[in-house]
Amino acid sequence: PGIAPPAGPRARHGVLLRRGLADGEAAAERGDAQRRVLGLILADRAEAKLLETFLHAEYKVELLYFLRTVEKFEGYVAKCLSIQNAEAGDAAAPGLDDGAKYCRNPHALARGFEIYERYLSPTADYNVHASAKDCKLVLSLLETGAVPPGLFRGPREFVTSVLAEEMLGRFAAWVESDAARAEAGRRGE
Numbered sequence: 001p002g003i004a005p006p007a008g009p010r011a012r013h014g015v016l017l018r019r020g021l022a023d024g025e026a027a028a029e030r031g032d033a034q035r036r037v038l039g040l041i042l043a044d045r046a047e048a049k050l051l052e053t054f055l056h057a058e059y060k061v062e063l064l065y066f067l068r069t070v071e072k073f074e075g076y077v078a079k080c081l082s083i084q085n086a087e088a089g090d091a092a093a094p095g096l097d098d099g100a101k102y103c104r105n106p107h108a109l110a111r112g113f114e115i116y117e118r119y120l121s122p123t124a125d126y127n128v129h130a131s132a133k134d135c136k137l138v139l140s141l142l143e144t145g146a147v148p149p150g151l152f153r154g155p156r157e158f159v160t161s162v163l164a165e166e167m168l169g170r171f172a173a174w175v176e177s178d179a180a181r182a183e184a185g186r187r188g189e
Helices: 008-043 045-057 061-091 106-120 132-143 153-175 178-186
Strands: none
Touching (some): 045 153, 061 106, 153 178
C-alpha cells in the first residue's frame, strides 16, 4: 500500500533489468557456492570416492582424474621452482629473475606434455573438452621448454565449472538413490 507499481514500458524494462542484474549476481554467488561444495567433496576421501563412482556411471570420470592429475603436477612444479630459485639465488646469476617464474625441469616438462596428450589434445583418449583456445595455449607454453606454475589454469577452471555447475546437482540427486546406497553398502559405509 502506498507504493505504486512502475508505469509504462520503460519503467517495466528498468524493473526487469534490475531483476536480471540481481539474477546474474545470484547466479555468480550460486556458482561460487557450488565450487566451495565441490572443494569440500574433493577434500573428503569418502565423498570423493562416491563422486568418482557417480562420474564413472555418467561417463565423466576423466574430469575428476584431470583435476587430480593437475593438482599433483602443480605441486611438483612448485617444488621444482622452489629448488630452481634456491639454486639460482645461491649462484646469484644475473638475469634469472624472469626465468625464475618458469620451471625448467625436464621431468615437469615431460609430465606437462603427458597431461596435455591424455586430456587436452584433439585426439586425447580422455578429452575433457576444454576450449580449443586454452588447449592451444597450454601446448604453446609447453613448446617453449619452460612450464609456468599455472600452466593448466584455463582447462582446470573449465573442468571445475563443469563439475560444480553441471554435475553437482545430479550428483546430489544420485546420492539419495538406491544405486548410491548400494555402493555405500558395498564399501561398508
